[in-house]
Amino acid sequence: QVRLVESGGDLVQPGGSLRLSCAASGFTFNMYVMAWYRQAPGKERELVASIGSSGRTPDYTDSVKGRFTISRDNAKNTVYLQMNSLKLEDTAVYYCNRKFSIVVWGQGTQVTVSS
Secondary structure (H helix, E strand, C coil): CCCCECCCCCCCCCCCCEEEEEEEEECCHCCEEEEEEEECCCCEEEEEECCCCCCCCEECCHHHCCCEEEECCCCCCCEEEECCCCCHHHHEEEEECCCCCCCCCCCCCEEECCC
């Protein structure tokens, strides 16, 4: 059974940092490009970052370039998102999933950036 469990979200002040984790199970993790998505209130879910199956070729949406870093540990079936210099507009529920052939969504983790 495919399962994705996100964690690490919190309330943080502008300029702060957070590290999100996503533990995956139920599929061969190291064969898939993984991604982080986010959904802000009243907005559609958007792709934030992705990373190749071997950990190469990270890619980011323009709004997070230079601030967020995606990484993965295939031995732990886990993908991470290091978020620095957080802004108010980063407030959202963050989800991980396969970038292609998306599977059932996890519960997400709430990131709130507020002073």
